[in-house]
Amino acid sequence: xxxxxxxxxxxxxxxxxxxxxxxxxxxxxxxxxxxxxxxxxxxxxxxxxxxxxxxxxxxxxxxxxxxxxxxxxxxxxxxxxxxxxxxxxxxxxxxxxxxxxxxxxxxxxxxxxxxxxxxxxxxxxxxxxxxxxxxxxxxxxxxxxxxxxxxxxxxxxxxxxxxxxxxxxxxxxxxxxxxxxxxxxxxxxxxxxxxxxxxxxxxxxxxxxxxxxxxxxxxxxxxxxxxxxxxxxxxxxxxxxxxxxxxxxxxxxxxxxxxxxxxxxxxxxxxxxxxxxxxxxxxxxxxxxxxxxxxxxxxxxxxxxxxxxxxxxxxxxxxxxxxxxxxxxxxxxxxxxxxxxxxxxxxxxxxxxxxxxxxxxxxxxxxxxxxxxxxxxxxxxxxxxxxxxxxxxxxxxxxxxxxxxxxxxxxxxxxxxxxxxxxxxxxxxxxxxxxxxxxxxxxxxxxxxxxxxxxxxxxxxxxxxxxxxxxxxxxxxxxxxxxxxxxxxxxxxxxxxxxxxxxxxxxxxxxxxxxxxxxxxxxxxxxxxxxxxxxxxxxxxxxxxxxxxxxxxxxxxxxxxxxxxxxxxxxxxxxxxxxxxxxxxxxxxxxxxxxxxxxxxxxxxxxxxxxxxxxxxxxxxxxxxxxxxxxxxxxxxxxxxxxxxxxxxxxxxxxxxxxxxxxxxxxxxxxxxxxxxx
Numbered sequence: 001x002x003x004x005x006x007x008x009x010x011x012x013x014x015x016x017x018x019x020x021x022x023x024x025x026x027x028x029x030x031x032x033x034x035x036x037x038x039x040x041x042x043x044x045x046x047x048x049x050x051x052x053x054x055x056x057x058x059x060x061x062x063x064x065x066x067x068x069x070x071x072x073x074x075x076x077x078x079x080x081x082x083x084x085x086x087x088x089x090x091x092x093x094x095x096x097x098x099x100x101x102x103x104x105x106x107x108x109x110x111x112x113x114x115x116x117x118x119x120x121x122x123x124x125x126x127x128x129x130x131x132x133x134x135x136x137x138x139x140x141x142x143x144x145x146x147x148x149x150x151x152x153x154x155x156x157x158x159x160x161x162x163x164x165x166x167x168x169x170x171x172x173x174x175x176x177x178x179x180x181x182x183x184x185x186x187x188x189x190x191x192x193x194x195x196x197x198x199x200x201x202x203x204x205x206x207x208x209x210x211x212x213x214x215x216x217x218x219x220x221x222x223x224x225x226x227x228x229x230x231x232x233x234x235x236x237x238x239x240x241x242x243x244x245x246x247x248x249x250x251x252x253x254x255x256x257x258x259x260x261x262x263x264x265x266x267x268x269x270x271x272x273x274x275x276x277x278x279x280x281x282x283x284x285x286x287x288x289x290x291x292x293x294x295x296x297x298x299x300x301x302x303x304x305x306x307x308x309x310x311x312x313x314x315x316x317x318x319x320x321x322x323x324x325x326x327x328x329x330x331x332x333x334x335x336x337x338x339x340x341x342x343x344x345x346x347x348x349x350x351x352x353x354x355x356x357x358x359x360x361x362x363x364x365x366x367x368x369x370x371x372x373x374x375x376x377x378x379x380x381x382x383x384x385x386x387x388x389x390x391x392x393x394x395x396x397x398x399x400x401x402x403x404x405x406x407x408x409x410x411x412x413x414x415x416x417x418x419x420x421x422x423x424x425x426x427x428x429x430x431x432x433x434x435x436x437x438x439x440x441x442x443x444x445x446x447x448x449x450x451x452x453x454x455x456x457x458x459x460x461x462x463x464x465x466x467x468x469x470x471x472x473x474x475x476x477x478x479x480x481x482x483x484x485x486x487x488x489x490x491x492x493x494x495x496x497x498x499x500x501x502x503x504x505x506x507x508x509x510x511x512x513x514x515x516x517x518x519x520x521x522x523x524x525x526x527x528x529x530x531x532x533x534x535x536x537x538x539x540x541x542x543x544x545x546x547x548x549x550x551x552x553x554x555x556x557x558x559x560x561x562x563x564x565x566x567x568x569x570x571x572x573x574x575x576x577x578x579x580x581x582x583x584x585x586x587x588x589x590x591x592x593x594x595x596x597x598x599x600x601x602x603x604x605x606x607x608x609x610x611x612x613x614x615x616x617x618x619x620x621x622x623x624x625x626x627x628x629x630x631x632x633x634x635x636x637x638x639x640x641x642x643x644x645x646x647x648x649x650x651x652x653x654x655x656x657x658x659x660x661x662x663x664x665x666x667x668x669x670x671x672x673x674x675x676x677x678x
Contacts, residue, residue, distance in 0.1 A: 040411025050351035053316035111161035146190035234277035290318030477505035525594035565628035582615035
């Protein structure tokens with residue numbers, strides 16, 4: 001028994017030594033996180049893992065890392081690490097084997113960059129300089145505080161991050177300097193700043209600027225823009241930056257040489273810590289919370305994975321991630337400052353397929369990308385971006401119907417519009433003669449109906465039936481909508497004094513408005529649809545449409561009653577329904593046009609929507625003026641007071657709902673406590 005215990009102890013000791021001396025390796029399927037991406041509707045959904053943790057380097061040499069701040073990987077997969085706490089730049093290979101280090105002149109290195117000539121640039125905020133080393137590791141030169149007036153007398157110079165383009169121009173960030181990215185020539189001349197973040201001014205600050213004196217303004221805290229925390233540069237010279245903060249308008253930016261941001265609003269973490277340009281123009285971002293984002297060059301999210309270490313020390317999660325970079329094989333290296341280690345992520349087969357297809361697609365080789373995209377879909381049929389690539393390929397092959405279907409699956413409205421344009425043209429060419437004869441037949445039938453209808457027995461009886469049907473009370477009340485168009489003031493007078501319409505008719509019109517809204521929202525053409533296919537929120541729609549209309553009628557009647565208005569609530573209720581005559585007549589036309597128009601003719605729908613909205617607003621003004629016997633000035637004041645009253649009612653309703661919910665939760669908690677204790 002003692003021999004067995006000794007052997008077990010010896011075996012455990014050997015395993016412990018191996019664990020210390022060798023990197024930790026993750027087995028496939030042992031990933032400790034969920035990988036997400038965006039679908040075509042902008043929702044985060046689960047996807048196949050694109051990266052799996054391969055190794056964890058907790059030591060590269062005997063000394064280990066002490067609060068490292070940055071890392072950089074060359075084209076030859078040599079890794080340079082800004083080991084801040086040890087006042088050095090550590091050099092190793094892609095397997096974590098120690099090669100050497102740079103120490104001369106370094107005090108607190110926080111950023112490192114290596115040029116194609118293998119010159120090493122180190123941003124050292126402690127030394128307040130950017131220090132340059134030769135390929136052999138010898139000190140070459142340093143960039144001290146610029147003396148140029150462009151730099152600014154009070155500007156702080158404490159370089160934290162640095163990149164260099166092919167021409168030798170240096171781009172650097174300085175701690176506490178919100179002017180933007182510093183630009184310095186290879187000879188040390190300061191060129192100026194670019195890429196400064198915008199400042200956001202609250203409504204309160206805007207009001208203060210209008211009413212405060214100069215002394216009061218001087219005592220206020222200055223509104224300084226958030227500074228970028230890290231940057232990178234790709235092979236074409238484009239600059240990437242990340243900025244932290246909840247109120248930052250855009251955490252990730254991509255600047256061209258003119259200093260213009262090339263990305264739209266990008267979903268990223270408010271604690272973004274580093275950015276890295278990939279091998280196929282893809283973009284990687286790491287947050288301090290440990291989340292990793294991969295984007296296309298246009299900013300479309302591909303993978304969103306990893307996360308915060310909860311104390312279990314599972315590989316692939318982080319305590320304080322500060323840097324990320326990618327090697328020539330597409331593997332990711334993430335630096336954790338608190339733990340002083342590097343995690344290596346290996347690209348999965350699925351991510352390899354995505355990158356292959358994406359590379360062809362971004363190069364404009366749509367036909368060549370079709371098969372790789374299909375392979376991606378065979379692994380993950382819910383990857384909507386693949387459908388976009390297939391749609392482009394089918395469009396090039398002139399399979400426009402197939403391109404429309406794929407574009408709809410991928411949410412590619414531009415490709416769908418172009419494909420639909422071609423399908424529509426083909427249909428028009430094939431059916432032009434039929435359309436001509438149909439229009440001609442319609443014109444002839446209309447003339448026969450008008451000029452000879454009374455002489456033909458069948459038409460005469462049909463006209464008589466239509467006339468009888470049109471004279472029914474409810475039908476006449478609906479037909480009264482046309483009279484509102486002809487003479488609004490007289491129409492509202494008729495509703496108020498002559499009771500031309502009933503409450504039932506007005507209620508049916510409100511329901512018709514709601515029905516038109518629902519049909520247009522959920523069943524209009526794909527190009528003009530604002531909600532996802534298969535998504536319905538009828539309860540919210542009911543409150544939004546009918547609830548708001550009823551609230552307006554009630555609040556307006558209350559305001560007008562206080563301000564000596566002459567209409568009853570019933571009259572206001574009925575007249576308000578008929579104010580939506582433009583909506584009832586034009587919205588169905590918009591619905592039909594949405595199924596036959598492309599993006600090129602979208603202005604027609606915008607124009608009809610404007611006419612519809614403006615017409616309804618005008619009728620509401622005329623209605624209130626006529627039935628309340630107001631002037632236009634009094635009418636506008638009453639509408640403003642109505643809007644304010646509606647706002648007060650909504651806020652009060654929210655407060656009451658919150659209080660009721662809290663009370664109900666409290667009562668439920670008491671009941672459960674008594675039930676389980678009893």
